[in-house]
Amino acid sequence: MIDHLRRHIPVLDWGRRYNRTALSNDLIAALIVTIMLIPQSLAYAMLAGLPPEAGIYASIAPIILYAIFGTSRALAVGPVAVVSLLTASALGQVADQGSTGYAVAALTLAFLSGALLLAMGVLRLGFLANFLSHPVIAGFIAASGLLIATSQLKHILGVEAHGHTLPQMLGSLFAHLPEIHGLTILIGVSATAFLFWTRTYLKPTLKRLSLPDVFADILTKAGPVAAVVATTLAVWAFDLAGRGVSIVGAVPQSLPPFTTPSLDADLIRLLIVPAILISIIGFVESVSVAQTLAAKKRQRIDPDQELIGLGAANMGAAFSGGFPVTGGFSRSVVNFDAGAQTPAAGAYTAIGLAIAAVALTPLVYYLPNATLAATIIVAVLSLVDLSILQKTWTYARADFVAVATTIVLTLGLGVEIGVGAGVAISVLLHLYKTSHPHVAEVGLVPGTQHFRNIHRHAVITDPGLVTLRVDESLYFVNARFLEDLIQKRVTEGCAIRHVVLMFSAVNEVDFSALESLEAINRRLRDMDVGLHLSEVKGPVMDRLNSSHLIRDLNGQVFLSQYDAWKSLTPASPSDAAA
């Protein structure tokens, strides 16, 4: 009972062994992460189309709930770029940005994602995430990064623009180009340039100055904070807000409020598909980060328990004024590098953010939106890695088709259609590949008991005997292929008296394949040709024995292909032509 509880509420496990060293390590990590998270939270709230405080609220309760239910020691949960984009895309279909309905729909979306993740965790359905192939995820994230960066250009240019696809966004930006605002561009472009510089050049420079690695790292990561402070001071000092620069403005000074998501049936119907997408994509992103970090310390995360942890975190967001969250890559890596030892580090981060929400929000009044947009653009452009196109092109064309489709459709038709088409096309391509399995006609390698492909090796064959090695499990998609193949092979050669199917690589025979084998057996009997099986694996044989096939087989089942050969060919190979 206790073990069972510990498994599902991991805090009971590591909490018992918590000591002073872990405490101080966790506190230091929490401080660093908190400073980094403040601008990031505001920025992702803006990306999701929500007021800035929503980003901070979405980082408090979820972190604590994940610390209780999650299994990763280093994962930091909160708003992340791709999920914020998905949120904006989903909410844009049900309400206008800035309306009450929009904020309520964000709660509902977090609630639905939480409920789905919890349900998947309880039902142990984590494997569903596997339907997203790596190329589809990579293509989707690259395309999302481009979409996100483009969506932020309006803040840099100081214009109004809308749209959820690349053509829409670019069209809208061009239409509003005459309204661009010089001061905003100045801030936006300098912030972007500064952030790119810190990211690309600061660290090597600091290292050349012989600063310790970890210190160089922290200074580099503090780039966004510096940009925030500098541009906020500039706006305040020169009254740039009065000259038309758009700023964050008044953010309520408060702890996260208690909120209740709307459970209106119409709203749920509109949001359920985006919620499924957010849950699965968030889960995939989070699990891959968590696994990478856990491996570094020879720890293990439990994907089904992760679903529970992320589900609880999203539920927390739904009831505390947030929006959908997941485990983020950059914040988790910072947390890990800063030495976080247990999920308690997350809880301390939450306390830090709560203090910020109560005490520090007046400080961001003059923060220009262009700076937030710059932090988003610089963060997401690192996600845009189109080398996946080249890599899959070299490795396997089917994977390339899946990536290219995902990227093109995500950019052109939006995130939901893009990822949906990516999943559909990878499944179809996989089924297509297995629908034409490799089947080798084999013969005996002289002087051995081995059988090899007759087209690749000098082997002994017999005109009366055809042996086919099937290199794939047999199931409905390829069952008929085998029927056609055998029919073709047998109608070609009139001397054929026996067909042997060598099943060494057949891991499964489903009911369709069973019926195909029965049909093959019937047709071969009509042609007066025997059908035999060899090297059938134990589990496959067990199943075939529960059918009529073996009883009605117009031939035998041989343990080894060599037994089949000995039994079905004339005594000496030289007689074979007779």
Add this chain to the structure above:
Amino acid sequence: MIDHLRRHIPVLDWGRRYNRTALSNDLIAALIVTIMLIPQSLAYAMLAGLPPEAGIYASIAPIILYAIFGTSRALAVGPVAVVSLLTASALGQVADQGSTGYAVAALTLAFLSGALLLAMGVLRLGFLANFLSHPVIAGFIAASGLLIATSQLKHILGVEAHGHTLPQMLGSLFAHLPEIHGLTILIGVSATAFLFWTRTYLKPTLKRLSLPDVFADILTKAGPVAAVVATTLAVWAFDLAGRGVSIVGAVPQSLPPFTTPSLDADLIRLLIVPAILISIIGFVESVSVAQTLAAKKRQRIDPDQELIGLGAANMGAAFSGGFPVTGGFSRSVVNFDAGAQTPAAGAYTAIGLAIAAVALTPLVYYLPNATLAATIIVAVLSLVDLSILQKTWTYARADFVAVATTIVLTLGLGVEIGVGAGVAISVLLHLYKTSHPHVAEVGLVPGTQHFRNIHRHAVITDPGLVTLRVDESLYFVNARFLEDLIQKRVTEGCAIRHVVLMFSAVNEVDFSALESLEAINRRLRDMDVGLHLSEVKGPVMDRLNSSHLIRDLNGQVFLSQYDAWKSLTPASPSDAAA
């Protein structure tokens, strides 16, 4: 060039060798089939909700076109029960039965099916039919048979009733029960009973009277004709039509008219999904009949050319007042048994039906609809074979789930949802199965070079070495499974220094699996554990060599598992614990 033409227009091939024996055999077969087809065509037109002559028209041009382009020597193409049901279901959504729009939509549906079949043939997409697993087809046909039989009860009872699902039909029948018509029931029930009797008892009786087999067979098959003649005479003699028995009535005396399907965009949008369904289901039914018959004569049919043949036949139906057609089981078997030698038999049948359309239609004026309903009911109830439920239950639960879902949803929600859900669920179940592949931990069988499952055999193992034999191709659905499994196994045993993946049953490694292997490699390196591969197949190795994996591998690739064992374990097994 000539060879190419012969392949795509098979008539050029067999037409050259046509002789007098073939002619007389084909003529006899055609006469028998024609007699059988007259009532059947009228009945299936009624089932599709179309006027009776449409059934005869749909049997003329299609037969001739299939004879030119099809590859089966014995297949008889025309209206069949399941496709007629699909037609009625599709047309019911766009127009009212009996309206001009309904008949025009039938032409459009035939045109779309023809175009789809031709396109699939030209693009060689016949494999798409494989996505319908055998259990899904069997479940769908059984459920369709039940739906069809139920839909005909109204003609037997002489009431009005509507609906496209079992609950709708039964509800409608019950609502109209007070209106049942005694004389109609009398005709309907006696015709049904007579037909069941001829089907079940007549043939054995005739055989006991020492009649030749083929004669007994023809007499039995003529049962529907006898029922038609007897009930028509009864209606005429006793003026039953004047007493409320519903009859076929006036059928125009004419050759098939030239018609043009409507190509209205809205209509096409409404009919495209049913047309896809009709094409694929019709193709599957037709090909399985054709293959069965071809095998009996050691002939072969070409599935891609069959698509062309069926496509041309449906085009013919669209332009000659018909509706969607395909190769039917019963008519093809009669044709085959009657000795049809070439597709010319089909052409003669077409001539026979054309004569019937011009000369014999007045004879069916008094034919009661109840008799046609009886022939349909008796024909389709032979399709209702629910033993597939029991068979799949015994053989494999996943197949059972697919059948049961298909049957329940076809009956409860209609044919389109039923078969769609069947396809979706079989694909998902297949992916689920391969998402948890069998992975055996293996050890050395003493005194041999063979490696076997450590849980099934007494084998030698080494605490520092874990060897996992993966019994499935690695692709995106199961890539992460392997990551988790290895992570779990390695975090369990602290003495582990090497992991060997034995790839003897791995037929493919897609890009996702490659990235998983790279992740496994990185994580194992972080834990200071080596990753090795053994017995990698040639094509898989070629592909892996085009990636970074092999270069970055924290270990070696061994040709055989025994090489790996010799190289990675201490010299003698007794040292292993050291």
